[in-house]
Amino acid sequence: MISIANPRAVTEPVAAETAAASGRGGPELCVVVPTFNERDNVDILIQRLDRALQGIDWEVVFVDDDSPDGTAQHVRALAERDRRTRCIRRIGRRGLSSACIEGMLSTSAPLIAVIDGDLQHDESLLPRMRDTLKQQVGREDTADVVIASRYVASGSPEGLSSDRRKRLSVFGARLARRLVKADVADSVSGFFMLRRELLDEVAPRLSGIGTKILIDILASATRPLRVVELPYRFRPRDRGQSKLDAFTKIEYLLLLAEKLSHRYFPHRMLLFGIVGATGIIVNLAVLRLLLIVSDMGFTAAESIATLVAMISNFFLNNMLTYRDCRLVGWQAVRGLVSFMALCGLGALVNIAVAGDVYLLTDMWLVAGIAGAAVGALLNYALTSIFTWGRRP
Ligand SMILES: Nc1nc2c(ncn2[C@@H]2O[C@H](COP(=O)(O)OP(=O)(O)O)[C@@H](O)[C@H]2O)c(=O)[nH]1
Numbered sequence: 001m002i003s004i005a006n007p008r009a010v011t012e013p014v015a016a017e018t019a020a021a022s023g024r025g026g027p028e029l030c031v032v033v034p035t036f037n038e039r040d041n042v043d044i045l046i047q048r049l050d051r052a053l054q055g056i057d058w059e060v061v062f063v064d065d066d067s068p069d070g071t072a073q074h075v076r077a078l079a080e081r082d083r084r085t086r087c088i089r090r091i092g093r094r095g096l097s098s099a100c101i102e103g104m105l106s107t108s109a110p111l112i113a114v115i116d117g118d119l120q121h122d123e124s125l126l127p128r129m130r131d132t133l134k135q136q137v138g139r140e141d142t143a144d145v146v147i148a149s150r151y152v153a154s155g156s157p158e159g160l161s162s163d164r165r166k167r168l169s170v171f172g173a174r175l176a177r178r179l180v181k182a183d184v185a186d187s188v189s190g191f192f193m194l195r196r197e198l199l200d201e202v203a204p205r206l207s208g209i210g211t212k213i214l215i216d217i218l219a220s221a222t223r224p225l226r227v228v229e230l231p232y233r234f235r236p237r238d239r240g241q242s243k244l245d246a247f248t249k250i251e252y253l254l255l256l257a258e259k260l261s262h263r264y265f266p267h268r269m270l271l272f273g274i275v276g277a278t279g280i281i282v283n284l285a286v287l288r289l290l291l292i293v294s295d296m297g298f299t300a301a302e303s304i305a306t307l308v309a310m311i312s313n314f315f316l317n318n319m320l321t322y323r324d325c326r327l328v329g330w331q332a333v334r335g336l337v338s339f340m341a342l343c344g345l346g347a348l349v350n351i352a353v354a355g356d357v358y359l360l361t362d363m364w365l366v367a368g369i370a371g372a373a374v375g376a377l378l379n380y381a382l383t384s385i386f387t388w389g390r391r392p
């Protein structure tokens, strides 16, 4: 009779031996595809990957933010028949960059590509991107990142839907060049390939805000990177719609600000500050209005004005600062109550700090600014944790 004291001690070497004997470990290349409402494009993309990646051991990971059109369910059904296909379904979350990060972190493949799910990127470039990453340049130097570029010789940004978007894209790439530790023409490209070591190196410093994941990666590196750009033609979108909106540009500027400040000013803190400033305007406007149209006393008018400003701040923060994890339905009601309670606490601390500073300095302006600053920081930190469940 055979007795096994520690079953793991037996099964692990056996599993490793089996993998080694078959000559196949995990895949060599992982293609990460962020998706939101791209159901109709999934089958075509997989077919095209299959054709383009003949002879390469690859997998594809769709990272879907619970698209209402059922993209995730569709991918999962395909994955039941094809083990090269995987799906990460994120619930209550939005964001292209953060989706790419989660997809990239989910694989064991040594090479990782990111490609849009709307067929605008030319997947036939993938084998050349892989060869470039595997190639020896000089003695032992190999490229860290290969970018499919619209702005190097014979590349084309044709698929950008308007001249304005083309100009913005060129301007965005120029702005980013100051930040990136490499000479890159198209650092806002959404189509690139890198080695897993680079991802592991930069992962703790990634911001994950907005849509420009490549800049996030390049600007998070602590050493000069070897970047190769390959030209390609950015195709127009056939099916579905672009998900980018007016706020995408603001997110891009916030990403640059966060990177330039070496993350001393996280994008959420900046947005929370901007929303706070709008709150002062709302407060004053409502106060003035109430004093003109009603005969209520100052205290009552100021109380209502403060309440309106708090509600407006909550909804603006929920829409903008925390748009990637927006609270909806009852969650939003609960969030509003906790936001108001925590901001009330912030106001008490503001008054106490301002009072103490006034006693010490006898300067009302300094006391007022000190109280407001401490109160605002406290509001930001507490609501971030308790209202939206995020790290400040
Ligand atoms: N997971 C996820 N994917 C997104 C999100 N927004 C856009 N995408 C996907 O990212 C890719 C590029 O987005 P798209 O709207 O086409 O951007 P454009 O090509 O620059 O107009 C597409 O595959 C989209 O489905 C998002 O919030 N979450």
Ligand SMILES: [Mg+2]
Pocket (backbone or CB within 6 Å): 116, 118, 120, 237, 242
């Ligand atoms: Mg697109």
